[in-house]
Amino acid sequence: MKSTNIVWHEGNVTAADRWRRNGHKGAVIWLTGLSGSGKSTLAHGLEKELFQRSFHAYVLDGDNIRHGLNANLGFSPRDREENIRRVAEMARIMADCGVVVLTGFISPYRKDRRRARRIAGGIDFVEVYVDAPLDVCEQRDPKNLYKKARAGEIKDFTGIDAPYETPEAAEITVRTDRATVEESVAFILEKLLPRLKIDRLPIGL
Amino acid sequence: MKSTNIVWHEGNVTAADRWRRNGHKGAVIWLTGLSGSGKSTLAHGLEKELFQRSFHAYVLDGDNIRHGLNANLGFSPRDREENIRRVAEMARIMADCGVVVLTGFISPYRKDRRRARRIAGGIDFVEVYVDAPLDVCEQRDPKNLYKKARAGEIKDFTGIDAPYETPEAAEITVRTDRATVEESVAFILEKLLPRLKIDRLPIGL
Numbered sequence: 001m002k003s004t005n006i007v008w009h010e011g012n013v014t015a016a017d018r019w020r021r022n023g024h025k026g027a028v029i030w031l032t033g034l035s036g037s038g039k040s041t042l043a044h045g046l047e048k049e050l051f052q053r054s055f056h057a058y059v060l061d062g063d064n065i066r067h068g069l070n071a072n073l074g075f076s077p078r079d080r081e082e083n084i085r086r087v088a089e090m091a092r093i094m095a096d097c098g099v100v101v102l103t104g105f106i107s108p109y110r111k112d113r114r115r116a117r118r119i120a121g122g123i124d125f126v127e128v129y130v131d132a133p134l135d136v137c138e139q140r141d142p143k144n145l146y147k148k149a150r151a152g153e154i155k156d157f158t159g160i161d162a163p164y165e166t167p168e169a170a171e172i173t174v175r176t177d178r179a180t181v182e183e184s185v186a187f188i189l190e191k192l193l194p195r196l197k198i199d200r201l202p203i204g205l
Numbered sequence: 206m207k208s209t210n211i212v213w214h215e216g217n218v219t220a221a222d223r224w225r226r227n228g229h230k231g232a233v234i235w236l237t238g239l240s241g242s243g244k245s246t247l248a249h250g251l252e253k254e255l256f257q258r259s260f261h262a263y264v265l266d267g268d269n270i271r272h273g274l275n276a277n278l279g280f281s282p283r284d285r286e287e288n289i290r291r292v293a294e295m296a297r298i299m300a301d302c303g304v305v306v307l308t309g310f311i312s313p314y315r316k317d318r319r320r321a322r323r324i325a326g327g328i329d330f331v332e333v334y335v336d337a338p339l340d341v342c343e344q345r346d347p348k349n350l351y352k353k354a355r356a357g358e359i360k361d362f363t364g365i366d367a368p369y370e371t372p373e374a375a376e377i378t379v380r381t382d383r384a385t386v387e388e389s390v391a392f393i394l395e396k397l398l399p400r401l402k403i404d405r406l407p408i409g410l
Binding site for chain 2: 013017018021044047048051056057058060065068069072075079082086089090092093094097098099119
């Protein structure tokens, strides 16, 4: 905490005001899994389904946010930690603003995912484990990254020379090697929709 | 640019889709001015007026974002630059998502404000100079920061021992020492509303 001499401004428009008007709560849907497990595909599928149901939904993913907000971060453990922290802060604000935020980041460390949940605070945080065996992800290799990692051209690649810590208590788990994209999207959506209802708002929002 | 091995995912839902459904464009409204000039007050006033007119609007300001996304940044020139860069990236994404983003940051350097505009890309960027003479701001001193800066308790304080580079071509300028909050909000709003209409969408969105 470097920032000092700052005070909170009471917003005139609250999260509850926005959520009521949108007809649904904001939330952080945190997809985690290996590269090639299908996080971005599922996130974009969910975004589309939610949009068609009149929800405000938005995907933040490793591939697009790293061109902007986190363009000055690499893939070392420290940079991954800061990457996840910034995404979590951004997701919190967007959810406060009324959006169902779908994040698609490998986010390999349990500690970082716990922190993302803590950052969400009073906002619903749903961890979705996008599970597929390493060999399946490596076979898919949509961006030829596993090939490069095996050839030593990429360092610190999750699953090859960097660890992936599997979720211990994810709210939702999908096995993308056993279900189609459509099936996985439908499965997650069914679990999500009841959580986005505004009949009960958390205190303080 | 440290990030490598990343590719863009085509989003299925576009900014234009969201803007059309919301009935207005997303935009970045960038308020700049000295501490105590009234940036946050005006931003929150605009947010409320816009919300009441069924716009999606959200304030990002120095006082609240520095508790979260930018809690690991101080007030040195380098940290101020990174502060503004992150806010600009975040504002761009939120505007893409459909929101009229109202940022209230001192953002004292022209170079940084130019960069924020560049980051917005095809999204409308409206620089609002919240202008009040230093002595008026110092007299208001709502957070006792000028007092502390004069006493040497705060370093690098804009207007005291750090520069403020006045905007050369702000889209909107308000003199908050000559108008009430309500007058300034109304003045800005009148200029803003036509720009938020969706009859003309920028190409590529």
